[in-house]
Amino acid sequence: MDRETALRIIAENLERIDRVEKVPLEEASGRVLASDAVAAFNVPPFDRCAMDGYGVKAQDTFGATGFNPKRLKVIGEQHAGEVFQGEIGDEECIQVATGSPLPRGADSVVMVEYTKLDGEYVEIQSPVYPNANTSPEGADIKTGDAVVKAGEVLSPAKVGALAALNIQSVEVYERPKVAIYSTGSEIRPLGVDLEPGQIYDVNSYTLSTVISRNGCIPVRKGIVVDDREAIESAVREASGYDLGVFSGGSSVGTRDLFAETVEGLGEVLFHGLQVKPGKPTLFGLVEGTAIFGMPGYPTSCLSNAYVFLAPALRKLAGAPPSEPRTVTARMGKRVVSSSGREQFLTVAVEDGVAYPVFKKSGDITSMANADGYIILPVNLDVVEEGEEVTVILL
């Protein structure tokens, strides 16, 4: 199965979770809003002076020039946060600060740059039209506006819009909980001494990181031995989470055991992808919960986590697909691809030149030393040295 088909099947079989929780605004950045945030009042809440200067009746300034200024009487002063209690009459004005309310009787502001104070009077050297240099009440947000809509991700600016509305906590979708299992009798948890033939668990760490970076909560469930009963019990447990991710079972026997278990308890939707590294990836459903079987080799596992798991996580969390960050580079070395599969080739980029760093799928340094990867299509055999490539940054 090719990548597009696999991604379509994943998208079709996952829904955003519908559990919600309330979080304080300070912690809401990046979360997905679960109900429209509606403005309970106008922003700004009053007609506002948008410049430092003088609040005036515009008609009193018509025809003013530097040579022939209009003289207005200054009847008061108003700093930001202050409200002048009087009302200006004809040929009167008050001095105003940016952000302060437009004084009663005034309809516009003359910028201080076009004025000259002269005792109790000010000379206006340039005319203004009504509403000039003001922000009318509600110009930013009107009472009843859904200023951030359900389903939107809270960016810094959207958090700001909620703050402007005195919204101190918001209802957001919960972060989906994702159970992570590493299978394989040779895999051991960090901290123990290794016996001959054993290696440390790498995938639960890399997967946790990808899971939390895509809006979900990783729950590390430990290591599952290569044993039908243990695998079945773990798959059942995983089906109680929003998603289950199993890595490993690098040997044919274990892989078969895992696929048989998912098939027995639910349904396998695909098993085996036309991508390199990471051919043996599995996707299925058990009790309505999506189950991923990722390759055991660290680089294959992580590479497929970026390509297939991350979109699944974002769909569950209600987050939009992530726009990849890319750079254009020239290939620093001729690369031959003869796999007959779509290939993800990890590269380091230095001064605009991309060098392959891929060693083996079993080698975590194939990814750890990479800045990104390039995608070699199924039917592409060779990328020549110097050829332009698009590097998807990690």
Added chain:
Amino acid sequence: MDRETALRIIAENLERIDRVEKVPLEEASGRVLASDAVAAFNVPPFDRCAMDGYGVKAQDTFGATGFNPKRLKVIGEQHAGEVFQGEIGDEECIQVATGSPLPRGADSVVMVEYTKLDGEYVEIQSPVYPNANTSPEGADIKTGDAVVKAGEVLSPAKVGALAALNIQSVEVYERPKVAIYSTGSEIRPLGVDLEPGQIYDVNSYTLSTVISRNGCIPVRKGIVVDDREAIESAVREASGYDLGVFSGGSSVGTRDLFAETVEGLGEVLFHGLQVKPGKPTLFGLVEGTAIFGMPGYPTSCLSNAYVFLAPALRKLAGAPPSEPRTVTARMGKRVVSSSGREQFLTVAVEDGVAYPVFKKSGDITSMANADGYIILPVNLDVVEEGEEVTVILL
């Protein structure tokens, strides 16, 4: 002052902080390593079978074909995590699983696909060369390798490399602590009732979000009134942090007061930028601590936080500059820029078409409704409808 000069001055006057802390590997993703992580052992820690099949002496397979297979005696079986205790002799082999150690006496693995089991014997149908289908000890990481170097940001793959080495906690640079102040007598904290002429504090929320997204810890210090003593006391306090960010002082008087205070206690390195929105941005040093004075208007403040504050935060945190995510779009509407300043124009992107959403610098919705922004150079007057633009995504 133009953007490039301002960014250069910021970069020249900030250093990565040198305080370090130890964090568990589970929480290390995204952090900046403070000392090289050195491999205490080889990965893989033993010569490993890279395929399911039979561990053999390569010379016993030379010349094997489907029609004329070589017959080897199967003297044992070894699953992943198991170690066969014997040693294979000439024309012997043992069945091996991917990930299991290469048996003693064997130098290569014949993939199971090229074999046929026949009682106690297996027919080898294709020859292998020495080391075929194996991963030698240390092929991924060698004892003494600095597998992640000081100063590198811990990506998922680098976290994985540390896990492979049983490194359960790492020394990372602390996250810089950034004090945030909103100045302006009209600004009120969320939760209180507004008096006429007052508005809620927006900037400390948007700034907090930008600060935490760029590897630092926001410390919200509240609101400072427009008063020389209050501002001076706040600037002194801020100089005890790794960075201080003040927003507001939207009116000329307050801006001057803030600039005078920074000048009095330290040094103003720039004040006033040739960018729109956000002209009145200030950058200075007090007691060695960088102090930013951001515009009070929410969109100006946030826009300049993205452009000027974020690089400063990343420099302090030791994180590399962030590669922007961009999309190419066609302008949906003719835009005229006559500011004589470099202009950041917020846009919403729909079906590849960018529509301006900028209202006023005072309007938070100028950013909250935007997907990104385009940069109009100082000397550009017009972008025609249909013209191709690069949108920097927010």
